Amino acid sequence: MKIRESSRKILHILLAVVLIINLSIVGGSVYAEPKSEAEVCEILDVLKGDGKGLTEEYLSKPTERLQAIILTLRLAGNNYEKIALKYEGEDNFTDADVVSWDEGRNILAYIKDNPQFGWRGNTDGSFNPQGKVTAQMFYKVLLEALGYKQDYGEGGDFKWTEVMDFAFNVGLWDLMGLEELNNADIAVGIVEALQLPIKDSDMILLEKLVDDGSIEESKAIATGLLSEIIDIPEIVSLKEIDLGTVYDGEKVLLPNVVQATYSDGTVEDAPVEWHFDYENLTEGENTITGDVEGTEITAFATVNIVTRSLEVVSVGADNLIEIHVKFNKSVDIDRALNFNNYIVTSKEDKLKISKISLSSDRKTVTLLMDVPLKPQQSVDVSVKKEIGIKRNHDSTIDYVIDKYEPEVVSVKALGNKIIRVSFSEPVKYATHSSNYTLDGKIIGTSGLKMPNASTVDINMTKRLENGTYKLGIRSGIVDYAGFKVLTDPIEFTVEEDSTELDIEEIISVTQTMLKLRFTKPVEPIIKDQILAKQGGKVAVVEYEENMKTYTIEFERTAALRPEGTEINFFNITDLYGNKKTLKTTVVPTIDTEIPEYVDYEIKDQDKIILEFSKDVLPTGATYVLKNSDGNTISLAQTGWYKDGAGRVYRKKIELQRPGGLVFDPDYYVLSIQDVVDYTPQENRIIPITIEFTVVDNISPEVKSVKVKDRQL
Known part of the structure; x- marks a missing residue:
């Protein structure tokens, strides 16, 4: 790829800087003094003088209108000047004879017959070729050279009265404030225009004149206004990246660079920015694309995603109060923290779980027991299939041993x-x-x-x-x-307090939930310290152990406005004692996804637990249950499901029979409709019918014992 570096030189500033020097020696290198405007014009043959070059006498002379015409043709390129010099037209301006040289009169005739160059003369047919050139007149010439056209009532870029303002906006301003110009002023204006881009292009005027052959490239480079063409090697091929097989839940590690082969044969690493969203990957072969930095070239990487069923890898204990359950992949958070998905027993006695925690990679669940286990105690642990595994996983820890001293x-x-x-x-x-x-x-x-x-x-x-x-x-x-x-x-x-208290990141925001992180730990924030303007009532405030990350829940019926709002945090105190009131403007993501049915669970034979894809309202839906005979079984919607520790699951709805009666063992059909999600939009489920079977899992109990005639 060949490119040319060009930049506008503000020569009159550079000249002022270097007036006192001709050559500067820096580190053994010699740097030439920047060229003056007159020197630039002389090198380029744009100004030619009166036979003796661009002398001080010539530069001090007032510029005449005929000279301005010649410069118009010269700056238009394409050899228009040579054509005009030899032009033999029958029509000419009425005062053309004041020009003593034949070629000068030819130029006037050419201009009269070619009004597209912007010279139309006077209304009486004259031109006044020896008249003086003003700044307005010459800037009009330069604007035409840059591709802009005067509006004569037939459309254009500027009118005569607008020349100076339009020129200023384009970038011509060195002649502002001047009236009649001399040849030195003309040189300044020319050099100024040569460095400006022509209309609707990134190419400057000087480049255009070089490209159409009007100015020799070597001369343009000699002025310092144009650099040499540099041949930069181009990327001709990229090595495709094969990431191999990645199991779902594992990280897809993409390199920061890709091996590139260039047009000169070299092979180097090129930085690449990947367009990658793990959620968009599907099972099987996937192609990931990225942009090679500084180019419009696309890089490719392939990865084979293999979906595995969730499995329990191990169950163990390394102390007397915790049991660790490890999985082969990430577990759904709600299911992992559901107490009912674990049963811990010892000698048939059920042991109470006090707390459940999940590792950051969501692969390890830790069960904190309410009462410490006994050394060498045998413990049975059952992980329910409702956590997402194919079937219940039962295991035994034969000897509970505290393996390590606390540190x-x-x-x-x-x-x-x-x-x-x-x-x-x-x-x-x-x-x-x-x-x-x-x-x-x-x-x-x-x-x-x-x-x-x-x-x-x-x-x-x-x-x-x-x-x-x-x-x-x-x-x-x-x-x-x-x-x-x-x-x-x-x-x-x-450490010294060197971090200003502020909001570091808005992690996520919906109409009912805002999660953010402060730049440093802060003392616990309460609801009264948070105000959302134009609505938005705070329901719950929770913070993580780092004391920097907060989750703020807003009431569904008083949620954040869809167009966004300003949220104020009053008297937030960091752990150095500094207090500050902070504010941020958030625009929530509007949830338009409908809830979907996910699964069901029959619990204790007297409860139907329905799970949905997202939080739903606890009441208001319609459920119709029929047995195998087609009879309708009465249902009572009790609301959100609660586990044994009292944790509420908004994705789950609990259904019971009135009075808590058990469901008879049978085949059932349940129709579900009018379920809406827990958002201000109340997105509604598509009606669905599910089928399931209730089995008899209630052990018989002895209700009474009677003896008659020695018979039991």
Whole structure:
């Protein structure tokens, strides 16, 4: 690819800078003094003088109208000047004879017969060829050279009265304020125009004149206004990238560069920006495209996506309070956190789960038990198929053993108010302030809080100064096997507050949910500190352990406006004690997707749990249930489903028979309609009918015992 670098030179500024020098020696290199406007015109043969070159005498002479005509033809290119010099026309201006030389009169005749060059003379048929040239007149000539046309009542770019304003807007301004021009002024105007792009093009006037042969390229380069053509190697081929097989849920790792072969034979890495959305990948062969930086060339990468069924990989425990369930791929969050999807028993006694957490890659579920397990205890764990696996997964941990002593993973300061201590496993007595010292002294705290079972936040009574401290952790902190935390004092640093409190990122926003991240941890925000202008009532505020990421839920009937709104956060306090009121404008994503039926579950033979693709309203839908005989079974819609820990699932609706009666073992058909999602739009489901069978899974019970005539 051949390109030419050209840039506009503001020569009169450069001349002022270099008036006192002819040559400058810098690091052994010699740099020539920039050319003056007159020198540029002389090199290009645009101004030729009166036989002695561009002398001071010639440059100081007033410019005549005939000279302006010649410059018009010269700047139009295509040898128009030579054609005009030899032109023999019968018609001419009435005062053409004042020009003493034949070729001059030929030029006048040519211009009269070719009004497209913008010279039409006077209304009485004269031209006044020896009249003086004004700035307005010459800028009109230069505008014509740049491809713009005067409007004579038949349409054009500018009228005569608009010449100076139009010229200024195009980029001609060095002759502003002048009236009659001399030849030196003409040189300034010419050089000014040579560096401007012609109408509707990126090509400057000088390039055009070189391309049509009116000016020699070597001369244009010699002026410094035009650079040499550079031959830049072009990419002729790209190596296609084969990413191989990737299982669903795994990361697709795309390279930042692609191997490119250039026209000169070289092979180099070229940066590429990929257009990639994991959600758009389908099972099988996929092609991903990207843009090679600085080009319009497309790069290609192929990947084979293999969809796997969700499976339990392992179930185990490395301490006495947690059970870890590992999967082969990411688990749906709602299903993973559903208490009813796990049953933990020991010797047929059901053990209570206190809390469920999910790893960041959503592949490991941790069950925090309500009561610690006993060493060497045998525990049965059942993972229900409702979590997304093909069938229930039952496994046994034969001997529960605490494999490791508890350790301190990290100690760090959050601002200058909180010291956060993270342990390798859940521990006891971590909220006792007597278990900590600061630089060997009793620690002054206003309270200790555990955001999770293995992390404690120590709120200091007084804010800490910037600097390095040592936190002592005494052996009173133990794990659930009784092993003590044994460690030397751990050093941590309170950094200088160098980050301004602000909103770092709007992670996501719908009409009912806003998730954002602050630039630094902040003290817990309550509903009264948040105001959405023009509607939007805050229902719930939650924050993550990093104390930077907040999720704000708005009431569905008082949601954010579709066109967006300003949200104010009042008196937000960071962990250095700085308070600030923040505001941001958000435009919510409008949810227009309809809810879809996903699955059902028969629970305890007296409940039908329906799962949908998104949150739905808890009431108002129509459900009609018929048994195998075609009889309608009465239903009561009890609302959103709640698990054993009281967690509400807005994607699930619970149906029961009136009075809590069980469903008889039978084949059933259930029609579902009028289900609407939990959005202001209330997107409505497409009516659907599902079929299922209820089996008898209720064990018989002894209701009474009677004895008669020695018979039981």
